[in-house]
Amino acid sequence: xxxxxxxxxxxxxxxxxxxxxxEACDESFDCNAGEDVLSAMRNSLCRQIPVGCCNGGCxxxxxxxxxxTYTTRKMSRAVISESDEAARCVLACRTVPLSDLQVRVxxxxxxxxxxxxxxxxxxxxxxxxxxxxxxxxx
Amino acid sequence: MALTGVLRPGHIALRVLEMAPALNHYVNVLxxxxxxxxxxxxxVFLKAWDEHxxxxxxxxxxxxxxxxxxxxxxxxxxxxxxxxxxxxSCGLCENLEWIAAGEHPGxxxxxxxxxxxxxxxxxxxEKEILGNDCGTDGPNVNPNPWPDDLKGIAPSRFDHAxxxxxxxxxxxKLFTEVLGFSLSEQVVTKDNPDFMIGAFLTCxxxxxxxxxxxxxxxxxxxxxxxxxxxxxxxxxxxxxLSRTHTKIDIGPTRHGITRGETIYFFDxxxxxxxxxxxxxxxxxxxxxITWYDExxxxxxxxxxxxxxxxxxxxxx
Numbered sequence: 134x135x136x137x138x139x140x141x142x143x144x145x146x147x148x149x150x151x152x153x154x155x156e157a158c159d160e161s162f163d164c165n166a167g168e169d170v171l172s173a174m175r176n177s178l179c180r181q182i183p184v185g186c187c188n189g190g191c192x193x194x195x196x197x198x199x200x201x202t203y204t205t206r207k208m209s210r211a212v213i214s215e216s217d218e219a220a221r222c223v224l225a226c227r228t229v230p231l232s233d234l235q236v237r238v239x240x241x242x243x244x245x246x247x248x249x250x251x252x253x254x255x256x257x258x259x260x261x262x263x264x265x266x267x268x269x270x271x
Numbered sequence: 272m273a274l275t276g277v278l279r280p281g282h283i284a285l286r287v288l289e290m291a292p293a294l295n296h297y298v299n300v301l302x303x304x305x306x307x308x309x310x311x312x313x314x315v316f317l318k319a320w321d322e323h324x325x326x327x328x329x330x331x332x333x334x335x336x337x338x339x340x341x342x343x344x345x346x347x348x349x350x351x352x353x354x355x356x357x358x359x360s361c362g363l364c365e366n367l368e369w370i371a372a373g374e375h376p377g378x379x380x381x382x383x384x385x386x387x388x389x390x391x392x393x394x395x396x397e398k399e400i401l402g403n404d405c406g407t408d409g410p411n412v413n414p415n416p417w418p419d420d421l422k423g424i425a426p427s428r429f430d431h432a433x434x435x436x437x438x439x440x441x442x443x444k445l446f447t448e449v450l451g452f453s454l455s456e457q458v459v460t461k462d463n464p465d466f467m468i469g470a471f472l473t474c475x476x477x478x479x480x481x482x483x484x485x486x487x488x489x490x491x492x493x494x495x496x497x498x499x500x501x502x503x504x505x506x507x508x509x510x511x512l513s514r515t516h517t518k519i520d521i522g523p524t525r526h527g528i529t530r531g532e533t534i535y536f537f538d539x540x541x542x543x544x545x546x547x548x549x550x551x552x553x554x555x556x557x558x559x560i561t562w563y564d565e566x567x568x569x570x571x572x573x574x575x576x577x578x579x580x581x582x583x584x585x586x587x
Contacts, residue, residue: 183580183584184580184581185541185581185584185585186518186520186537186541186542186543186581186585186587187518187537187541188518188537188538188539188540188541189288189336189540189541190288190336190337190537190540190541190542190587191336191541191584191585191586191587193581193584193585207288207289207334208288209288209334209335209336209337209540209541209587210334210335211335211336211337211587241584241585
């Protein structure tokens with residue numbers, strides 16, 4: 134990322150910023166060049182993207198990017214498949230904007246697709262609880 | 272010897288997305304000690320300072336975060352043989368296999384099996400002793416209370432893990448009826464106390480050596496936990512985590528279950544870690560402690576009295 138390299142080399146120069154806009158609510162926040170989307174949101178007043186492990190493992194901060202360019206760091210394949218990635222579905226904690234972005238909040242898929250076939254009637258208790266929580270935070 | 276059979280957690284194998292940041296976390300922030308690595312660098316073996324055996328944590332670079340397997344040390348090769356026969360005949364486990372001695376450095380034959388909640392478990396009897404570097408006149412002779420040159424949080428040992436999975440009843444049956452564990456605490460629904468949501472299991476004098484929470488998933492890791500001696504050390508851990516910009520999940524606070532003083536945080540691949548102090552001593556004749564689902568909040572986080580958003584939904 135050239136922009137962040139420049140910022141590191143010349144700390145006195147104000148680094149470039151990009152605007153990240155959440156589509157459903159039109160809230161937006163600034164993201165410094167080289168900073169990931171979730172960290173930028175946590176430094177703002179916006180709370181639209183669920184915060185989980187912040188390290189690419191849990192999938193809480195899944196977003197879909199409608200417009201703009203970006204790079205990503207490695208994300209756990211348990212929560213972002215190759216086809217997800219190809220469809221611009223990423224984890225906010227591992228996504229660094231290269232331009233202004235328009236994003237849609239997806240959040241954690243619950244239950245995870247790999248477990249859907251193994252959900253027992255017993256398991257429904259936990260599922261219902263988690264879905265309620267997921268609805269509340271969106 | 273009163274403590275026999277399965278002695279204690281022996282190792283946990285974790286998948287990490289990138290080895291370099293994982294090693295920085297586990298060595299410099301958490302404060303484990305590297306003891307070996309594969310020639311190709313794919314796996315790194317570590318131990319906490321007060322563990323005598325060769326390793327207790329295995330990191331493997333992979334495309335997914337989470338836990339590969341959890342190994343238990345048993346008291347002897349004869350016990351290993353007996354428990355393997357019991358596991359083979361109980362019908363509760365799948366994917367039974369032997370892993371040859373030496374596949375983990377310094378470790379004897381390991382017997383691996385998949386339990387009803389989907390997790391891979393291992394039993395083994397032998398692991399090379401490296402010692403805790405406290406002796407002043409040879410290993411374990413006239414020892415100091417702790418060694419020099421500890422880094423970071425420096426827990427004394429890998430202590431337990433909390434795991435998420437669907438068939439809690441099957442896993443509970445396996446651990447209590449086949450592997451000889453005791454149920455120290457349980458979370459049940461108040462309307463139907465026979466329906467268990469959480470099981471805290473011990474094979475020792477600890478309040479728990481492993482715990483399971485019923486969730487509609489297979490083989491998931493909630494956290495891997497490491498022991499600190501005191502509440503003050505938990506607070507110091509919080510200071511180190513903040514100083515190193517490590518993502519803290521919650522704490523320092525107290526668990527109602529086990530009474531442990533705790534802080535949860537995430538490794539650079541999103542695997543949750545805990546360091547904790549306190550808790551009580553368990554004896555096999557201690558009555559089982561019961562928590563109802565409606566008080567799951569204080570059972571997990573005694574001060575906040577409610578689960579944080581991440582507790583149920585964030586795991587690897």
